Amino acid sequence: MRFAVEKERRGLLFRCWSRDYRQGEIAYAVLGLRGPRAEIEFPSDWHEHRRAWIRLGLGLLSINFSFPWRKVVPDQGQCSGPTYGFYFFERTLVLQYGKTTGRRGDPQKHIYLPWSWEHVRHDYLNPDGSLHHRAARGEYEVPASTTEQHPYRYVLKSGEVQDRIATVNGEEREWRWRGTQRLPWPRKIRRTINVSFNDEVGERTGSWKGGVLGTAFEWHRSESMRDALARMQREEKFR
Numbered sequence: 001m002r003f004a005v006e007k008e009r010r011g012l013l014f015r016c017w018s019r020d021y022r023q024g025e026i027a028y029a030v031l032g033l034r035g036p037r038a039e040i041e042f043p044s045d046w047h048e049h050r051r052a053w054i055r056l057g058l059g060l061l062s063i064n065f066s067f068p069w070r071k072v073v074p075d076q077g078q079c080s081g082p083t084y085g086f087y088f089f090e091r092t093l094v095l096q097y098g099k100t101t102g103r104r105g106d107p108q109k110h111i112y113l114p115w116s117w118e119h120v121r122h123d124y125l126n127p128d129g130s131l132h133h134r135a136a137r138g139e140y141e142v143p144a145s146t147t148e149q150h151p152y153r154y155v156l157k158s159g160e161v162q163d164r165i166a167t168v169n170g171e172e173r174e175w176r177w178r179g180t181q182r183l184p185w186p187r188k189i190r191r192t193i194n195v196s197f198n199d200e201v202g203e204r205t206g207s208w209k210g211g212v213l214g215t216a217f218e219w220h221r222s223e224s225m226r227d228a229l230a231r232m233q234r235e236e237k238f239r
Contacts, residue, residue: 001026008032023068024049030062037062039085039096046075057087076101091116114179117188125170125191127225142169142194150229154201154238162205165198170225192216193228202238212238 006013011032018026037057043050052069055062073082082099091113098107112118122135124146132146152166172191180186193216200211217232219225 010034022049024051025066026051027065029064031060032062033060034062035059035088035090037085037087039083039087041083042069042081043072044075044078044081044099045072046079047072047081055085073099078102112178114177116178117175118178118181119173120176120181121172121174123172125172125219125225127170129170129219129221129224146170148225150226152195152197152201152229152233154233156203156205162199162201164201166229167196167198168193168225168229170194170219170228191219191221193219193225193232195229195232204239 001019002017004015006015008030011030011034014029014031015025016027017024034057036059037055039055041053041055043052050068050070050072051066053064053066055064075081076099078100080100083096084098086093086095088094093111093113095109095111096107097109100106100108122139124132124135124143126132126146127148132143147167147169149165149167152164154162154164156162170191170193172189174190175188176183177186194214195217196214197212200206200213202211205211215236215238217228217236219228220231223231
């Protein structure tokens with residue numbers, strides 16, 4: 001057998017391959033904080049190696065091993081096979097009981113836990129930070145009277161100066177725990193200016209990756225929209 005250790009963003013990955021190259025990778029373990037998981041996935045015709053995988057997540061350690069399995073099903077563009085079991089994703093318990101297809105009615109159920117965040121409020125703000133109006137469900141068009149345009153100057157590491165026009169509007173959103181929405185706490189509030197530029201900004205301007213055309217930035221309650229944009233111009237760095 002052949003082993004390898006790799007560093008991931010969220011921990012260490014330990015991998016194991018069979019001596020028989022036709023078997024491919026046969027097991028791996030991840031040391032790092034993850035939610036509980038217990039599932040088995042059978043292969044689809046997308047998988048190069050016909051193996052069924054058992055994945056067990058124990059919080060700090062995830063153990064994953066496989067065994068040969070000949071029967072496969074059509075993949076249907078999901079790069080996964082029939083899966084049975086459960087896993088936690090952030091504040092959601094996901095139950096799986098078959099092959100997903102990416103369409104409505106897939107054999108998968110999401111159970112939101114009482115402490116999962118639920119969006120409850122979306123406000124459009126005037127340039128001075130006061131409330132313009134509370135958005136209705138499905139309302140996404142920014143009121144023209146809440147937007148401003150200001151010159152924006154960005155200096156690259158090379159010293160080159162980029163002069164742009166920034167179109168700015170302000171919004172405030174609120175989330176509360178699903179199980180305690182009628183209580184004043186806990187809650188999470190985000191107040192931002194949303195900025196779009198008339199041309200690319202940042203170190204990647206003109207490259208195949210492209211520069212920044214739009215972004216959001218925290219808006220303090222003591223600031224006007226223009227003040228927040230000026231602070232963004234001083235503090236924000238675009239790659």
